[in-house]
Amino acid sequence: QVMPHMIAERLGVAALTGARKLTVDGSTLTVERQTEEGYEVVTASTPAVVSVWDTINEPRYPSFKGIMAAKKKPVQTLSLGDLGVAAAEVGFDGATSAVVEHSKRPPR
Numbered sequence: 001q002v003m004p005h006m007i008a009e010r011l012g013v014a015a016l017t018g019a020r021k022l023t024v025d026g027s028t029l030t031v032e033r034q035t036e037e038g039y040e041v042v043t044a045s046t047p048a049v050v051s052v053w054d055t056i057n058e059p060r061y062p063s064f065k066g067i068m069a070a071k072k073k074p075v076q077t078l079s080l081g082d083l084g085v086a087a088a089e090v091g092f093d094g095a096t097s098a099v100v101e102h103s104k105r106p107p108r
Helices: 005-013 064-071
Strands: 014-025 030-033 038-045 050-052
Touching: 005 014, 005 050, 014 038, 030 050
Parallel strands: 014 050
Antiparallel strands: 014 030, 030 038
16 A cells, blocks of 8 residues: 555655544544554544555445436536646646556557
8 A cells, every 4th residue: 555655745644544443533533454463553633644445334335216316416517727726737747757658468
C-alpha cells in the first residue's frame, strides 16, 4: 500500500493505513490494523489519509427500488471554474510525471 502514503506525503498529513477498524472521536482518528504479531492501534488528528481493507465493513447492496430511484436523481456537472481549479493544474499541464515509453503486452 504505497499510494496512501504518497497521497498523505503530498498533502502533508498523517497516513493511517491498513485499517480493519476506524473510530472517529471529534478530530481524533483511531485505527486498528492487523500485523504479523497481532494488532496495532494508531491514532492521528484530522486531516489524515485513511486506507482500509475490505474486511472493515459488510457491503450494503442496493435494493431494486433503490436502483430505480437512483436513475431518476439529477446528475450535477461541475466545471473546473466551479471547483476553483485552474486548467494548468490538471491534465498534461498539471501532471507531476510523464510517460517515457510504452509497449503492447507480448502475446502468450
